[in-house]
Amino acid sequence: FMLALVIGGFIKISVLLYAAVIGTANLFKIKSPSRLSYPLGFIILFMASTIASNFQEHLHEGLKVEMFILHMPILAIIPPLLLLVAFLKNRKKQRE
Template sequence: MEFLQRLDAIVVFTFLITMFFKTSIYFYCSLIGIVDLFKLKNHQQIVLPIGVINIFLSMVMASNFSEQTEEGIIPH
């Protein structure tokens, strides 16, 4: 039964890696969309401002996970 006690660390590690890749893909897609929208020649000049805006909006929209979950629910 020692295996079952160590399984939670593997699950948490997998969750963190998955969320990292998901966030990276969303960030890259939003970056490419903004570059295409404003017809910029180079996406490197806008990486830092978009990152700062994303961090600011993530803090303003919800201060904890419960608020984030409520914010994401679409009322019918």
């Protein structure tokens, strides 16, 4: 069971790091995304160690703080705003 958890965690982190490297390379139009893997890896390692120093703090950050800072705007605020923008753009096209 523990082996499956470790392997699954490694695969999840690897896929997320790969997505971050590819996304950053596309954002900044870098031709060789592999040049970003070490810098982004070090940034992620630094951020992971500074955000939560122990498991209890990690749980608090993930379940309490992040829920209101990240999930609420992404799930409750941004979609209605995008819907409003889509309606306004659609109404403007219909008038023309």
